[in-house]
Each structure stands twice: as structure tokens, then as C-alpha cells.
Amino acid sequence: MVANPFTSLLEQSEPATASGYADHPPRMGFFTDTSVCIGCKACEVACKEWNHVPEDGLVFTGMSYDNTVGLGADTWRHVAFIEQRKPLGQQVTGHGDAGIRWLMASDVCKHCTHAACLDVCPTGALFRTEFATVVVQEDVCNGCGYCIPACPYGVIDQRQGDGRAWKCTLCYDRLGVGAEPACAKACPTDSIQFGVLEELRERADNRLSQLHGAGVADARLYGRDPDDGVGGDGAFFLLLDEPEVYGLPPDPVVTTRDLPEMWRRVAVAAALVAGAVALGFARSVT
Amino acid sequence: MGTSFGRGGATTFQQDLQNADCILIEGSNMAECHPVGFQWVMEAKARGATLIHVDPRYTRTSAVADMHVPIRAGSDIAFLGGIVNYVIGHDAYFHDYVVAFTNAPTIVSGDFVDTEDLDGVFSGLDAEQRSYDPSSWQYEGATVQASSGQREQEPDTRVAEQQGSPGSHSGEHQPSVSGSGRGTTHGSGGAPVPSSVERDETLQHPRCVFQIVKRHFSRYTPEMVEEICGIPQDLFLEVCRTVAENSGRERTTALAYAVGWTQHTVGAQYIRTAAILQLLLGNIGRPGGGILALRGHASIQGSTDIPTLYNLLPGYIPMPHAHRDEDLDMFIEGASTAKGYWGGMRSYLVSLLKAWWGPHATEANDYCFDYLPRLTGSHGTYETVMAQMDGGCKGYFVVGENPAVGSANAKMQRLGMANLDWLVVRDFSLIESATWWKDGPEIETGELATEDIGTEVFFFPAAAHTEKNGSFTNTQRMLQWHHAAVEPGGDARSDLWFYYHLGRRIRQKLAGSTDEMDRPLLELQWDYPTEGSVTEPSADAVLAEINGWDAEGRPLTSYEQLDEDGSTACGCWIYCGVYATGVNQASRRKPGREQSWVAPEWGWAWPANRRIIYNRASADRDGKPWSERKAYVWWDEDEAKWVGHDVPDFDPAKSPWHRPPAGATGAQALAGDDAFVMQGDGKAWLYVPAGLTDGPLPAHYEAQDSPFPNLLYPHQQRNPVRQVFSRRHNRYHPNPSQPGSDVFPYVLTTYRLTEHHTAGGMSRWLAYLSELQPEMFCEVSPELAAERGLEHNGWATVITARGAIEARVLVTDRMRPLTVQGRVLHQIGLPYHWGPNGYARGDAANELAGLSLDPNCHIQEVKAMTGDIRPGRRPRGAARVELVEEYIRRAGITADTGMEARGGR
């Protein structure tokens, strides 16, 4: 399973292959079509139930109907609620000229093609599965916390009182037995679609043109593009506004993309340290 | 819906929504309250259907709708009446359907006087008695049959779920006098309607139903709708156009509602208006059409079918009344109909009695008819609460409900319980109804002291549905079986266990008694096999009994097999067939992809596993589908029978051209085009000549507490026969034109959130749900927040004459101020899930609600109230009571406020 560590940074390859799986199932992922989300949060609850994720606080936030705030160690699915004074496509409302719309979107770990969390994990606790998803091994993680700031999406986090890092496993245990992830299973409107990533991308493209054709000009795909800063997301989205409105970074880049350069500079700097000190002594000798 | 169509259940099933061209959701927040069923709305939308949501708030349903229409809570009759007026005025009604299947052509008695001519009330009002004498509402030439069974079958109250139908399976139940709760004596069960009535199929006769309806709604103009509902005319007209254009021969519109319509003092008439609209548009009995009454609790349909209601026996057979139904014959005479399937009443009842008393029930003793309890009045939950407070009711079982939070006027609920000898609560957790005596709000305010309360409270832990076998009857009349996954832990037991063993022990105690009074108990068939380590009675055996068997003990397959000679036994005639061939049909789970889209082999739906009822109406008079794209059930000439995607709701062999022989009764009396087979005239009723307590047609009345005068009927503010109770803790707000009315300037409405369930017993104790909505909050518009200095995320106190609660403030654009009668109206949204116990806590919205009930269904009006709001938390202790008193004083409220039957404004 040990492969060239930088392959995933350098190449546009199938991540499972890059991780050394000779024979593996197709890459699985999510297409979350937020335009049909009804904000029921069944996905949030199903995820917690299935994965025994602990409850993490009763706080009334006033953020519309979102009292979960964001993804973290104890929230692997998070439904965002956004109220806006503008119309949703051609929707007719009695809400004056400005109109009104209420966007809802269920967020999750992106299972990045180039996953920073996985790249930086010093223990190997994070690993790439045969489905090309990214999973933490809870018996290995030592809670170094590195993956947390590495993730450009703010997904993975450390669990209070436990110390380890937790995030969506894309229901690795369910995939293993041919079952669909719990969140997708629970979603009544199929806003969360689970499947072979290639097929999902195709479906998403069709869906996008369908919506555009219907005059919903705001629709856009997010994380679908394999050329983006993380090599495309294993879990990607159809959004109705800019990503940051949903709490997503507009142009995420896997931090390790710049790591080779950083290493070069670290090396030069290290040489400078050695050189400077040497020179210091040399000068003082003369 | 019972009165309009014949049965009090949803006419269609949720999967059929996918066939709709337009879906109007009004009075329901379907995406939030029925998220799983909502997938079929989304599927319809995927096929291009238009979704319209009419709701005071922009909700999660509105968010995905094509149109959201903000409406003033409590004004839907004006809105729907406006659409009816549009449809008639623009000749947009489906003429052939209306003539064929509704009572539009029927001529009404000359004695009938409409609200239009009687200052806002119908003929027959006895203001003193707060009731109508409906005799003048009859069809021309129909004689009113006197003194027969009291079909007082309004399902009781909120527990009965309030789907607005007067709940009767037949459409013909008896009007009742709301005050006494006792039915008047007009022919029930459609008896007043002779099987052939005078009809004018040109619809021109000035007294034909069509013309009456047309005149009645002619003042419900777009201007009126705008003034009353706060809906701009262009938006309203767009709804009218959309609905009309998506109905007719080629297209169908479905309508879904729930308790946003039923929880009003004119709730049943909201649904009536919807029924009129859907009938005029030809949308009943057809695919993609219908009215979907979205029901609440998992088996609330089941608990009206085999009722927990005081006034019904299983299968909507009315409960006999004391002193009146001397014997079985008299009862049957009064309760059955001359025409239609209620004609089989004797078979249904005798079979029921045989199921209960077995061999003891013989022809000689009227099949133990005398063993049935008798009604002495109205015993709905709210009357029971009054009886508790007055000392007449001594003991109370609270099983599967949490009245201290979920029932209107929560304080009265608790005060009632505090006046009992004993109280039994069976629940999963220590809900507020079980602990009010030690930590309820009245203990905090000092109105009650634990040591002074004499009630002995017994708490029994209940087993959950995962711990027991049984069935749920869902919103579309479908029974689905659930199997126990585990045995209940600890002392928890199923309700079946509780009642079975309670009965067993009582019978043991009475064994050997020779007292006549004990015979009904001792002779009861009470011998279900038990199983498992907790001696759980077999739910399967109970279902088999409900299904029934013949003299040889063979399971029956259809209620048509039931006999009146005592040879068959059946626990609930409409469920007959659920155990056909000895197989539990409710437990069938054939995957959808392995059967047709109607999925007849998933579970079992009453009646006779039909999914769309009245489906004979999906074909024209000649039995041909109205259109090729809406074929559902049709007459097959070659096979000489009705065929189609569903079980025909019609005698399968009766040709479309069949005419009944003279003198035929019951089902035999139905003609080949009498699609509404339960109705006394075989037709759907646009106009209801009998069966409703508050009028044959819907009229817009303002809510009990309303900030606006009734524009349509300036001399009649409210439903004249609504049920009101003037009590110390149940005061009403001043009429809009009275001084003091401005003390409560805002409209309050209560509702649910996806994240919680009803009174919270099943959600507030669960961490995963509690964290999603952790606290009681109120929803207000930015404009109202500014007007009252409310701070987003801060606290507010909401006050009515009944109580004061605090809530966190959620300022949101989704609450839109409306312009009503020339002024800006703010509405305040209040989810009603919280109470002081559990993991997520908060004040209960029902502390604010008063008791004012719909006279048909006795449902509390909690969807449209008035109140005041101010920033900050509410006072603690006695000061909380003082605050309410101060408002009462300031508003000048007395025991008479809001109590009038006639007039008032």
C-alpha cells in the first residue's frame, strides 16, 4: 500500500490506484444537489445514529434553523440554512420586490482527490480506502491535530475529551457490505446522491444544464472539477449561490500542493542556518 | 371530507401526488411535517408539476415551491372561496364531471336561506342554544326523518387528529348541538336523502346546488381576498389561474392540508371549501388529484378507524345514545342509509358484537347490543377537562399523549388533573403530564402546592413500537405491520399488554359475580394467546379478530361477506380483508420496483385495499377514462367489469349504465354513475344538506380571537355555533371593534418543526433531536422586531389572556407583515414542542391558547389567535400570573367577552 508519497500531489490519477490498490472498486462519492434539499436534517441525525457520534451541545444560535453551526468532530453532516432577500429562480412569492429564498445545503467531508488531511497525518491514521474515500483509523490517531488546520474545508476536528480527530468515513463500514451511507439512505428528496463518482459527475452535469435551462441561473457545481485545487471532490455539490455563502471556501487548494516548494525553501533555509553559523565562527576566528 | 364524499379519510395516497400537474399545499407544512411523503411532491415537480404553498410563514415547504402565498392565519375560507368564485365565474369548472358526480344539479328546499340573505348566518339558527336546526337545509322534497340514531360521530378533538373531516365514514352523520354535546334527532346516515332526488342537469334552476353555491361565493372577490387575507390580487389571481389551468379533463390538481386548516373554530368548513373546489375542478377520485388529509401521529388514522373516540364504535359505527336506542332494530334503522354501503349497517354491527361477545351474542339477546355503553352527552377531551375541574371526573388514563404541553390551555389541563382521585400515565419518559404535581408551572407560581394535591399518580413505562408487534394505519388509510425487534426492557410493557392484563385481572376479580352489571365484562371474548417472557398478547390474533371469520372460523376476505344473522364475526368492518386467507396483509412488503406504481402489495389499505377512493369518478359517465393521460379505473366492455390500476371503488360488475330497480336499498340502490358509493344519493356533496353542525356551505368567519372585523359578514363576526367556554382560566380577547382589542394586536399561530415531535415526549428527551432545536423560540419579522424592540437571539415574552411565556427571538424575513384591511398586520410564529421537562426545554405555546372549538370536530383553535409580545424574559413566580391579570384588566376582559353567538365585531 505504500506508494510514492507525492503521487497524489503530482498526478491526476485515480486516488485508490495512486494509493497502491491494484484492484479496487470504482471511486464512490456523493453528489449533494442542494436545490432539492428540504432541510429536514435527517442526514445529520442518521449519521450520528449510525456512527455513534456524540451530541455536541444545545445552543440556540439564531442562525436561521441551523443550531449545529458547522462540520466538526461531532458533526459529520451539517445542514446550512441561508435566508436571503432575493428570488429563487422564477419562484413567485408574496414577499415584495426583493423576493425571498431559503437555501439549504447538507455539507460533508469532501473526500478530496488530493486530501490534505491524509497527506499531513504523521501516524498514518488517515488512509485512503479502496473506494478512494478518506478515513481516520480511530485506533491509530494520536490526536496530533495536524489534519485539522490542513483541511481547506474545515471538516475534520478534534473531539473534546477524546483527543482524537473525527470526520465522515463515508460510512466505510456500510460500503464494505454493499450498503449506501446512512445519510444518503435517510435523505427523503435524494438531495444526497451516493454512487460511482464518474456517474455522479455526469448526472450533475445534466442536472446543471437542466436547471440552467429552467432559468435557475444561479445553479453551479462545486467540487466537481477534477482540475480544481484539490483535484476534485469525492463529495461535490450543486449550489445556488457562491460557496462562501454556504461556509465553503471559494477556491480551496490542497496545502501540500505547495509542499515541495516549501521543502526546497526549508532546505535552503537550513543550509543558511548552517552556513551563517559557520560563517559566524569563521569570521570570529579571523 | 366525510360529509362531502362519504368517507373521512384522505381520498388519495401520497405516491399518487407524482401524477399531479399542480399541487396546492395549504394549511400544512408538508416538507417539515411529512418529509418522507414529500418526496412524491418533489417527484411531481420533477415531472413538471407546479407547487403552490399557501402559509402565513415562508417554510421549508415554501422554499422549494414554485409559488409561496403568505396568508393571514385564519382566513383560508375567504381565500378558497375566492378561488371557487373565480372557477365558477370564469367557467373553469369541469362541467361534465360536476353534473355526473356531484349534487350540483340537486334542488334544495325552498326553506333554506343562505348567509347572504340572513346577515351572515344560515336558516335554522337557535342563537340561544348555539345550534342550528338543519331541517331547512334539506333537498327539495326530502323528508326529515325524526328521532333515530344520534350520529354524533365527530371525532373527538385533537387526539382524533382533526383532519377536519367530521370523521364520519359515512357522510351523513348527525348534526349535534355543541353545547350539550347531544345530537339532534334528524335522520342520520343519509336517511333524509331519498334515493332519488330532484335534479336539474342544466344547472339553471335557481335553487339547484350549483346556483346556490355560485351565489354564495359571489362576494368572495379578489378585492375581498386581498382585504381579508392580505394577499395581493395579482398573486391571488395567479393561484386561481394556475389551479384552474391544471384541472379539468386532461389535467389534475392535488390538494394537501393538515392541521393548519383543522385547528380553527371553522376548521371543518375549511376542508369543506377545499372539497367544493376540488369537486368543481373534477379532481376527486382521479389520479394526481384528490385531497390529501395529512395525518399526524403514526397511527392517528387507525385511532379514528378503531377509535379511541368516545362517540364511535370501530368502523365509524356511531355509539348508541342513552335512553334513545332502545334496541338493535331501532338503532340500525336510525344509523343505516337507504342507499349506499351504509345500508349494510346491521351486518357490520352484528358482526362486531359477535367478535366481542362471541357465543353469548345471540339473536335472542340482540347480539348483546345492550352491553354497549351509552352516551349521555359530549365526552370529548376538553369537556372531560371541565368535568375534572368541576369534580365530575375522578380518574384519568393518559396514554400516548402529553396534555400538559400538547393540549390547548395547558394550565386547565393541569388544574383538571390536580382535581382527580387517580391518574395513570403510560409513557416512555417522565413527561410533563406525569410530573406537573411536583414541578409544573403552577407549583412555581404558587397556584398549586404539591401537598394540597389529592391526585394519586401512577406512572407506567411504555414499550415503544420497536418493542412490540402491531400495525400503524397511516395518513393514506394504509395499515403497515411492525415487528418487535426486541422485548421491552425493565418494567416497560406494550399498551396491548397493559389493557389485556388489566382486563384479565378485572375479570378475575369479578369472577363468579352474578351482578347483571358485570356480565358484559365477564362474557367478553378475552382470551388472546400470549407469547414471550413478558406474556405479551398476540397482536396477530387481535388483527385476525378485527378481520373477522365466518361460522367455520375461516378468515373473511371482504366486508361484503358480513352477515346480519350472527354467522360472521368482525372487529372492524372496514378492516375486513386485512387478514384475508389467514395472511397478515398489513405485513406485506413487496418492494416497489417489483410491482406497479400503485404498489397494492405493500401493506393493506382500507377499504378493500383501495388506494384512491371514489375512483369510479376517474372515468366518465360511460366508464371511459376522462382522458388518456389520466386513466385509472375504467369499464372494460369485453370483460364487462371495472378494471384499472387500483381496486375499483365500485361494484366491479355494475355497468356504467346500470339503473337500480325501484325499491332497491343499500348498495343495490346505487346507479352506474353513483361514484360516491357511501353517500345517501351516490353523489359528492358541494352542498351538505345534513351532517354538519355549522352550515351546509362554508362561510368565512373570523377566529375567536381576531384583530379584524368580518368584512364578508359585517353583522356576524364568528362562527355562531363554535364551542366556547367562559372560565376563569379561559378568557377570550375583546372583539376587534371593542376598546381593549388593541392590547392584543398581533396574530399568533402555532406549528411544528421537523426537528421535534408534537408535545415533545418523543424528541425533547433525545439528544440528537434536541441539539437541532434546543430552545423554544418565536419567529418575528424584522419590522415587528423594530416596532417592539425585540432583539435577534434575545428573549421575548408573549402574552394572551390565558398565559405568558418566554421564547428566544428569531428575527426572519420569512415572517412577512401583511396589509390587511388597510393596515399592517404582524404575525408571530410559535412552535409548540417545548415544555419544562426533558433535555431541550422551554415554555409551552399552549399556555397561551384558549379553548374555543370547532363545533363539528371539537378541535381547539390554535392556528389563529391574538396576543402581545414584548422584549425580555417573562416574570417568575407569582408575578407571571400578575402579568396576565394585568393584561386582562387592561383589555377590559370579562366573563362575557367573546362569548356571543350572534353578531359581535
Place this chain on the structure above:
Amino acid sequence: MSETELAKGGQEYPRPGREALVGAHTGRREPGPERRGEQPMVPEAEFRSYYGKPIINKPVWQSPDIPGYLFLGGLAGASSVMAAGAQLTGRRGLARVAKVGAAASAGLSGVALVHDLGRPGRFLNMLRTFKPTSPMSVGSWILASFGPAAMAAAASDLTGIAPGLGAVATAGAAVLGPPLATYTAALIANTAVPAWHDAHREMPFVFASSAVTSAAGLALLAAPASECGPARLLGSVGGAAELATGRLMEHRMGMAAEAFSEGKAASLHKGAQVSLAAGVLASLAARRSRIAGRVAGILLLAGSALTRFAIFEAGMASARDPRYTVVPQRRRLQERAGNGGPNRTG
């Protein structure tokens, strides 16, 4: 117009799945001309976020553990080089201070690192694998080799036991020292934290100078003044370089630099600059004044430490405020779009 066809044969059309056209207004009437569709009334504000909530999760690393670790690693690394230099040039006192300093700070930094782990007991899992994509993995291996070497060197020096081995250890630590001093720049820059990542080009040099500064500071503080010639030189050069590279870093990191001028980071940053400037001056003066040397030592140590704390805090602040993530990324997108490049959110 709905696609529903319920022919007598049943539903004879493919199930559309859940492709509901939300927002399409599928009514049969065409939307009136007054509908502007998606055009917002007011131009969007430049910056939008989800209720001001951060986009990335902020590091769970604690202060003083982690900034302390950054500082101590630098101190240890540069000191070990200095120890070798001192050894080679026969400055025994300086060598001892540097060796002991290197060993002690390596030890302390190890403690800080383990202390910061969520599961300290699993520290050894760091050595389960070697991953060049993880600076922490690389660093763990460096620290794991450097630590024993530095300790051995110091122990031998202090006890006089096994001087040969001591020399080898000193040499080893001197080789591992510079990477130990600078890899921490990659450690924190290799994250999505704007104030760290966006500084990834200059950070190694800031850390390198800072390491030298601190090692020189320690020497000035604790070593015999007579042997402190190189330390004085390195102190002033290092300090000046730290100031200069720091400036450059801020200048080039773009918007995230603002994180250095707000809140806690700002005070630390100011403190670092003042200490460093004063330390540089003091070390220049130290040639003539012993006291100045000691003062310079303290100032340089403090300046170096404060630099790391400032960087740490600026990173935390930039993680907390979504502006730092959104605005630069959005600008990047706009530039790319302007250049006709692919729109990555598209």
C-alpha cells in the same frame, strides 16, 4: 406542463428520479417580464460568509505548547550547530552552553509536543511511518534522531564520559540541527491557515533567522563573554535578518498579513520587533559591555520567541475570520476568470 401520462398500461415513462426543478416556476404561464430571475437587487457585497463563521477549523494546537515548540526547536537546532562551531574553534564554555541548551530545548520541545497530543500515550505512533508529505512526520523523525544526539553530546560534555562518542553526537546534532530549526516553518505553513500558508515562501527564512537569533541569544546570556564573538555577530545578523525576512513575509503574504496587526498577534508582533531591534543594538554594543551582552541575550531570545508566538496567534486569528480565507480565494478566482482561465467553482 407536467410530463405525467397515466395511460391504461400504467405509467409509461421513465421515472424522473428526484430532479425537481426548484425555482423554475413551472406554471403554464410564462413568467411575467417583471421577473428578473436571479438578478440581485443590489450588487453583492465584496465579502460574504456563512454568519461570519470560520471556513476552516482553527488549529487545536495550544499555546504555549506549539509556539513554544516552534521556538524551542529553532533554539535547539541552531544551538547544536553553534555547539559544533564552538567545539571546532575551541570555545569550550560556549560549546557547553550550546550543547546543554540544545539538549534541554530539544527535550522540552518534545515534552511540549507530546503534551499537545490529544492522546499523548500514542506519541510513538508518530514513528509508525515516514511521510514526506507530512512535515510533522518528517519532523518527528528529525526530533527523534536529534534529541538523543543532542542529549548524548551534552551528557558527554558535562560528565566528560566518552568524549569520542560526544564528538560524534555533537556532529550529528549539528547536521540535524538546521533542518530541525527550519522544518517547523513547513509544519505550520503546510496548512490551510491563511496567515501561515500564505507565508510559506518566506516562513522558512524567518524561522531560520529566528533560530539563529535565539541560539545567539542563549549564548550571549549564558556563555562566557570572551567566547561570544560569533554569538554577538550572529545575534545582530540573525536579529536583523529576522526583522527583514519578517517584513518581507508580511509584504508578500497578501491580505493575511492583516492578521499580524490585530489583537493579540499585533502586540506580540510589536513586542517581537522591538525586542529584536533592541537585541540587535545590544549585541552590537555587547563587544564593549558584558551587561549589554547579557541584555542582548535576553532581548534576542525574547524577540525570537515573540516572533513565533506572534506568528502562531496571527494564524489562529486568520483561521477564525472567514475573510482571510474567502477574500484572497475569491480574488484568485476573479483573476483566473479575468485571464480566461477555468472558473473553479463552475
